[in-house]
Amino acid sequence: MFRDFFLLAARSIAHRxxxxxxxxxxxxxxxxxxxxxxxxxxxxxxxxxDQVSEVFGIDSFVISPEGTFGPGxxxxxxxxxxxxxxxxxxxxxxEAAAIRDETGFVEGLPDAEGDSVKGFLSVMGxxxxxxxxxxxxxxxxxxxxxxxxxxxxxxxxxxxxNEVAGRLNASLGSMIEIEGQPFEVVGVFVAxxxxxxxxxxxxxxxxxxxxxxxxxxxxxxxxxxxxxxSVLVTLVRITDGADVDDVAxxxxxxxxxxxxxxxxxxxxxISDMVGTMMSTISAFLAGIAGISxxxxxxxxxxxxxxxxxxRTKEIGVMKAVGAKNSHVWIIFLTESGMMGLVGGAVxxxxxxxxxxxxxxxxxxxxxxxxxxVASASLIAITLxxxxxxxxxxxxxxxxxxSKLPVVDALRYE
Amino acid sequence: MSFxxxxxxxxxxxxxxxxxxxxxxxxxxxxxxxxxAIMGPSGSGKSTLMHILGALDVPTSGLAELEGTDLAxxxxxxxxxxxxxxxxxxxxxxxxxxxxxxxxxVELPMIFQKVPRRDRAQKATTxxxxxxxxxxxxxxPNELSGGERQRxxxxxxxxNDPEIILADEPTGNLDTESGASILDLLKTLSRNDGKTIILxxxxxxxxxIADRIVQLxxxxxxxxxxxx
Numbered sequence: 148m149f150r151d152f153f154l155l156a157a158r159s160i161a162h163r164x165x166x167x168x169x170x171x172x173x174x175x176x177x178x179x180x181x182x183x184x185x186x187x188x189x190x191x192x193x194x195x196x197d198q199v200s201e202v203f204g205i206d207s208f209v210i211s212p213e214g215t216f217g218p219g220x221x222x223x224x225x226x227x228x229x230x231x232x233x234x235x236x237x238x239x240x241x242e243a244a245a246i247r248d249e250t251g252f253v254e255g256l257p258d259a260e261g262d263s264v265k266g267f268l269s270v271m272g273x274x275x276x277x278x279x280x281x282x283x284x285x286x287x288x289x290x291x292x293x294x295x296x297x298x299x300x301x302x303x304x305x306x307x308x309n310e311v312a313g314r315l316n317a318s319l320g321s322m323i324e325i326e327g328q329p330f331e332v333v334g335v336f337v338a339x340x341x342x343x344x345x346x347x348x349x350x351x352x353x354x355x356x357x358x359x360x361x362x363x364x365x366x367x368x369x370x371x372x373x374x375x376x377s378v379l380v381t382l383v384r385i386t387d388g389a390d391v392d393d394v395a396x397x398x399x400x401x402x403x404x405x406x407x408x409x410x411x412x413x414x415x416x417i418s419d420m421v422g423t424m425m426s427t428i429s430a431f432l433a434g435i436a437g438i439s440x441x442x443x444x445x446x447x448x449x450x451x452x453x454x455x456x457x458r459t460k461e462i463g464v465m466k467a468v469g470a471k472n473s474h475v476w477i478i479f480l481t482e483s484g485m486m487g488l489v490g491g492a493v494x495x496x497x498x499x500x501x502x503x504x505x506x507x508x509x510x511x512x513x514x515x516x517x518x519x520v521a522s523a524s525l526i527a528i529t530l531x532x533x534x535x536x537x538x539x540x541x542x543x544x545x546x547x548x549s550k551l552p553v554v555d556a557l558r559y560e
Numbered sequence: 561m562s563f564x565x566x567x568x569x570x571x572x573x574x575x576x577x578x579x580x581x582x583x584x585x586x587x588x589x590x591x592x593x594x595x596x597a598i599m600g601p602s603g604s605g606k607s608t609l610m611h612i613l614g615a616l617d618v619p620t621s622g623l624a625e626l627e628g629t630d631l632a633x634x635x636x637x638x639x640x641x642x643x644x645x646x647x648x649x650x651x652x653x654x655x656x657x658x659x660x661x662x663x664x665x666v667e668l669p670m671i672f673q674k675v676p677r678r679d680r681a682q683k684a685t686t687x688x689x690x691x692x693x694x695x696x697x698x699x700x701p702n703e704l705s706g707g708e709r710q711r712x713x714x715x716x717x718x719x720n721d722p723e724i725i726l727a728d729e730p731t732g733n734l735d736t737e738s739g740a741s742i743l744d745l746l747k748t749l750s751r752n753d754g755k756t757i758i759l760x761x762x763x764x765x766x767x768x769i770a771d772r773i774v775q776l777x778x779x780x781x782x783x784x785x786x787x788x
Contacts, residue, residue: 148671148674151671151677155660158659158660159659161659162658162659460655461655461657461658463655464651464655464656464657465657465668465672466640466643467614467616467643467649467655468643468644468648468649468668468669468672468716468719469640469641469643469644469645469669469672469673469720470640470644470672471637471640471672472636472637472640474672553616553617554611554616554617557616557651557655558607
């Protein structure tokens with residue numbers, strides 16, 4: 148029987164093409180906006196998560212000064228130096244590496260006139276393991292020919308950013324001075340291309356290219372500056388089979404018991420954080436788009452009231468030939484629900500097209516690739532929701548139709 | 561006890577602030593298979609009487625019985641069932657659903673009675689053939705002439721095999737020839753199928769087919785006269 152009512156409703160919608168379409172347009176504009184925003188939002192979240200997981204993998208996490216990701220920002224580990232060997236000793240930890248940032252007085256080689264460049268530069272201490280064990284954090288590292296990366300045995304050696312090498316007039320094999328201590332240049336980074344879109348890993352601490360940074364082995368900074376007050380980040384890789392969140396908890400607890408103020412951040416922490424942030428933004432945007440949906444729903448209601456008024460006599464006739472109030476109610480509700488559904492279907496298609504378009508545009512113009520998420524559940528929920536929206540908008544008019552006294556309805560001209 | 565029995569029926573309704581007394585103690589009994597014409601000037605209560613006979617409305621007071629069941633005691637949904645199963649309506653203005661084909665218009669009362677799709681399609685086709693529209697089943701009302709539309713309406717009235725056909729001015733919007741053929745059709749339904757036909761009309765020619773003519777005046781029966 149519902150199929151028959153469906154047919155009756157469809158005929159009635161098709162009969163009033165112009166008005167039905169105008170009503171449906173009102174619905175699909177709202178649906179388009181909502182679908183596009185949700186799909187872009189989900190896509191953005193997915194893209195960020197993918198990148199984060201690419202960097203972290205499933206077996207690594209980061210130790211960071213407490214508050215780094217919270218309000219107030221990081222305040223450094225202050226007086227506490229993380230001893231990497233101690234971290235390595237914690238159950239479940241396979242490898243640990245750290246990055247430490249200092250500002251150091253650096254003196255280059257004299258040029259042809261005998262003048263040498265000196266000044267304060269960013270001196271970054273890298274664990275040798277960083278490059279070998281955590282390549283995804285560092286991004287692609289390319290040295291000029293003949294250069295090499297740090298090894299465990301290295302002490303007073305340095306790798307220079309491309310630009311800084313030029314400024315210091317240094318090249319492979321030359322000696323420069325950091326805090327008065329001579330360092331041998333064992334490598335020079337290849338000049339980075341000024342291409343922002345090239346992913347350098349999320350720990351590309353130097354927002355730019357790192358071209359003007361002097362890199363030295365991590366342990367050497369201890370000799371030069373004493374215990375770390377400015378460890379940027381410590382990376383930990385867990386042993387095979389260990390649970391990353393368990394190990395992270397253990398490391399966090401152990402170090403904090405020793406007086407550190409650090410937190411261990413795993414992929415799932417970041418993923419949760421990104422998820423929360425994105426869903427807040429998405430909900431906010433979808434809420435705004437929801438206003439246009441509300442307007443669409445009022446449009447459906449208006450059309451249905453007009454329809455009830457126009458078809459008063461028809462309602463009377465249906466009741467005279469045996470339609471119950473509930474039949475009339477269902478017919479009208481189906482009709483408004485179907486307008487919602489058609490609006491939803493058109494809106495879903497346009498919404499997805501819009502987000503694909505936006506994604507393509509972003510990729511083309513800004514080189515940012517954002518996945519478009521068009522999950523079956525999103526589509527199903529949207530269609531169901533738009534049918535529901537139409538039906539809800541039709542509740543009141545349909546109720547009025549069903550309650551019309553048959554004699555009055557038949558007499559209506 | 562007759563088939564349809566009205567005793568001392570009154571019907572009042574509010575029109576703005578005034579109370580209209582449409583029926584004022586009306587007595588009428590109708591036998592099964594009878595053709596009764598109800599005539600009378602405008603305002604004599606013809607329409608109100610038809611509403612009560614058709615279970616569209618219940619009396620303010622008095623008794624309206626269909627085979628011993630007092631219609632006033634039935635709930636709204638029971639009245640709907642009575643209308644749907646036992647009474648077929650034919651209106652002056654045809655009152656077909658414009659968006660539906662002749663076939664679907666005839667099927668409509670059967671949809672509300674939950675008749676299976678196949679059965680009702682077959683029944684509708686048979687009925688349309690019977691009223692001479694076998695080749696018009698897929699036409700919409702606005703593609704049919706007045707006489708044809710009224711035939712569709714008659715077929716629709718017959719959809720659920722009702723015992724009673726209530727025709728309100730069935731020839732009122734038709735030319736003489738179409739009107740005559742509708743009257744023939746109604747007459748056949750009474751003679752061959754034993755349907756009780758109640759004809760509300762101004763038209764003396766329509767009244768011609770009746771076994772009995774009931775004249776109304778001021779909400780009561782003024783005169784009853786046998787025919788033939």
